[in-house]
């Protein structure tokens with residue numbers, strides 16, 4: 001069981017800065033925080049986007065109609081009663097239990113917003129990563145759009161949140177005869193948001209690793225037309241506290257102007273983008289009062305179980321067993337699930353091999369060398385500390401930082417990162433967020449056991465001239481059909497196929513072969529006989 005607090009990797013709210021776990025010396029000065037007034041109203045492009053009073057202007061006509069009906073049915077000066085809001089908007093879809101989509105924004109809004117983001121980029125003002133795993137995006141609250149999105153939350157999204165993820169009184173059971181199977185996630189009292197743009201393109205952020213959001217209800221709006229990109233589907237898995245949280249649930253393809261809404265605590269991620277660019281507007285919404293309830297706290301206390309997993313649901317950032325379950329060549333990619341694909345398909349077969357890294361003379365004290373096995377999708381960093389050699393997986397278990405570019409230091413204390421370590425043992429400091437890993441054990445020296453680097457055997461070659469590491473290489477599975485005598489053999493049977501209308505199994509039979517031979521002999525005799533006669 002893992003402590004839930006380990007999951008707050010995405011805890012990037014507007015109020016807080018990302019805190020590096022252990023800043024080593026020298027600590028780089030933080031850039032000055034952007035003030036919303038730095039950009040708007042002086043330098044912004046479409047001022048109308050920043051105006052809270054315009055919020056209804058951006059709403060898709062189908063949704064607007066339902067909102068207007070609801071407003072006109074309400075008595076003035078009354079608190080909104082969500083029970084009378086009809087969430088069956090034209091075009092509403094129950095994507096899967098707990099995941100819904102509906103037309104939400106006009107094309108005009110999507111286009112103006114995208115232009116605004118591009119305009120901001122050209123301004124040269126700083127931008128902070130919108131969440132801890134996407135760098136190529138923009139926090140809209142920070143550029144002065146918080147009031148506009150607060151109005152959208154209150155006037156447009158709140159009744160939807162209440163009907164789909166609200167209290168037992170507000171939440172509906174079905175839409176157009178389809179059960180929605182959702183739970184109370186504070187949808188009736190959503191009162192805070194972190195609103196940002198995420199963007200993907202093959203050369204920058206290609207995908208978003210599986211994660212849960214630091215919010216209660218996530219509203220995710222497609223901003224780019226589907227003609228502009230290929231791939232990048234959103235894949236959903238189970239709820240964070242359920243046994244199936246790493247089991248596949250649903251695939252959603254983004255549509256411009258359409259919103260997909262789900263509990264923030266459902267595991268999800270964006271697959272690799274193959275071509276073009278995609279942008280989404282994300283509103284992570286929270287309910288302050290819901291977060292104070294005992295039910296909410298209890299649910300978070302339950303923590304995670306690392307049970308059965310479908311590969312498509314594995315997270316390289318969060319799952320300690322990722323490298324055991326994901327074939328090496330598929331690691332750090334996010335490939336969509338193939339139709340009919342099972343969970344952990346055929347077990348992997350590997351063989352160990354010693355591979356040369358570099359001449360021994362090339363690695364000096366306190367330095368590192370990288371062995372990049374592209375074919376294997378494996379990177380190994382070899383370090384020399386106090387005349388000893390060490391080899392670790394080069395990609396940091398936190399978020400893939402390159403350890404061979406990190407500083408090496410003594411751990412400085414007894415038993416840091418393992419019970420028998422000495423103060424003079426070495427550690428490497430990841431250059432990205434400064435996590436420190438014991439060179440001997442790969443353990444995180446702060447004791448975060450989910451963040452462990454793989455350790456490789458390393459040695460000098462028999463003539464002492466080269467450094468070698470032992471790597472486990474994947475070998476192809478033999479295609480051996482399961483037989484009653486050999487039931488344990490991998491089930492990797494070739495599919496049943498046909499040749500010239502005859503099933504190929506027929507050709508393999510001995511009687512068939514004998515038949516062909518007899519026919520050939522008979523034909524030969526007749527043919528020769530005929531020729532000799534004429």
Ligand SMILES: O=C(O)CCC(=O)C(=O)O
Pocket residue numbers: 131134198208213220234268269270280282
């Ligand atoms: O790319 C997407 O649509 C999903 C983004 C997301 O899940 C997030 O930013 O939390």
Ligand code: FES
Pocket residue numbers: 396397398399400401430431432433434435
């Ligand atoms: S500490 Fe974050 S990537 Fe290494």
Ligand SMILES: [Fe+2]
Pocket residue numbers: 211212213218268
């Ligand atoms: Fe997310």
